[in-house]
Amino acid sequence: MNRNAKHSMAFILLLSFTLLLSACSGTSSPAATDGASQGNNNTSAEPTSQERVLKDALGHEVKVPAQPQRVIASYLEDHLVALGVKPVAQWSVGKNSVQGYLQKELKDVPTIASDLPFEAVLNFKPDLIIMDSASMVEGDKYNQYSKIAPTYVVGTNMNNDWREELLTVGEVLNKSNEAKQALSNYDKKAAEAKAKLSQTVGQKTAAALWVTDKNVYVVNQNLSSGDVLYKDLGFKIPQVVQEISKTAKANWSNLSLEKLAELDADYIFIVNSKNVSKEDIVKDPVWAGIPAVKEGHVYDFGKDSSWLYTGTIANSQMIDDVLKNVTK
Numbered sequence: 001m002n003r004n005a006k007h008s009m010a011f012i013l014l015l016s017f018t019l020l021l022s023a024c025s026g027t028s029s030p031a032a033t034d035g036a037s038q039g040n041n042n043t044s045a046e047p048t049s050q051e052r053v054l055k056d057a058l059g060h061e062v063k064v065p066a067q068p069q070r071v072i073a074s075y076l077e078d079h080l081v082a083l084g085v086k087p088v089a090q091w092s093v094g095k096n097s098v099q100g101y102l103q104k105e106l107k108d109v110p111t112i113a114s115d116l117p118f119e120a121v122l123n124f125k126p127d128l129i130i131m132d133s134a135s136m137v138e139g140d141k142y143n144q145y146s147k148i149a150p151t152y153v154v155g156t157n158m159n160n161d162w163r164e165e166l167l168t169v170g171e172v173l174n175k176s177n178e179a180k181q182a183l184s185n186y187d188k189k190a191a192e193a194k195a196k197l198s199q200t201v202g203q204k205t206a207a208a209l210w211v212t213d214k215n216v217y218v219v220n221q222n223l224s225s226g227d228v229l230y231k232d233l234g235f236k237i238p239q240v241v242q243e244i245s246k247t248a249k250a251n252w253s254n255l256s257l258e259k260l261a262e263l264d265a266d267y268i269f270i271v272n273s274k275n276v277s278k279e280d281i282v283k284d285p286v287w288a289g290i291p292a293v294k295e296g297h298v299y300d301f302g303k304d305s306s307w308l309y310t311g312t313i314a315n316s317q318m319i320d321d322v323l324k325n326v327t328k
């Protein structure tokens with residue numbers, strides 16, 4: 001979605017749209033401005049009775065509750081779950097289209113439209129609102145949200161670096177140690193997986209594609225599942241992916257049939273939103289010359305999988321998917 005990632009837009013679009021947002025660039029870490037002792041949220045081990053004043057990415061001085069009980073953090077739910085925090089509402093698009101891979105933890109959490117209508121936010125009575133990017137509070141939106149509850153903006157870029165984003169969210173919720181531990185655990189898992197892949201398949205190219213009823217999209221090499229495949233797991237980047245990523249700003253870019261036919265990938269991971277089988281997708285002649293198709297190295301995952309998103313949980317699930325299929 002990534003976040004993405006993250007956003008070239010503020011949230012993931014419906015599966016029929018052309019771009020998905022999500023993850024990666026710089027973000028600002030919060031800094032205490034009043035010298036108050038650090039606060040906490042409802043699940044932290046060391047509670048404090050004092051609120052903190054933190055400066056967000058846009059320079060707002062935000063009074064963060066000592067122990068927020070009702071957090072809304074649209075499209076940041078991966079980070080919240082990783083920190084052991086359950087939001088009062090979760091991001092959704094359309095008719096309750098949510099981040100399916102998180103529903104084990106969020107199945108009982110009501111949804112809120114991804115554009116965060118003011119009235120809907122007000123009805124949830126949040127005591128803290130965390131916004132992924134500046135684009136989500138354009139115009140007078142920040143003032144409107146801040147009248148409802150303290151509102152903290154994590155990053156200024158369309159796609160914020162998910163690691164820095166997690167650390168920032170952790171500090172805002174007074175869970176910096178938990179955020180650092182989550183990153184450490186993920187990095188250890190990624191390093192072990194990278195070593196295993198190097199031993200079993202060597203240096204191979206790979207690509208993540210998102211197939212819908214009308215289009216095929218390829219992931220940006222720097223964002224979402226591209227970040228996982230190439231940076232964390234060490235797959236080589238196909239030439240087509242490199243070319244498109246040079247100018248792409250979103251997580252996913254439309255892939256023409258001509259470029260699809262030129263894709264020199266040894267492994268392909270498909271997010272299948274076409275409601276047909278993987279076999280039906282690749283039987284189209286345009287796929288015939290792709291090395292992964294020739295060798296039977298094409299794997300597909302449902303639209304509820306984590307491949308459209310980013311964060312320690314999403315990325316960890318992607319790693320599991322890759323190992324399960326590539327090293328079997």
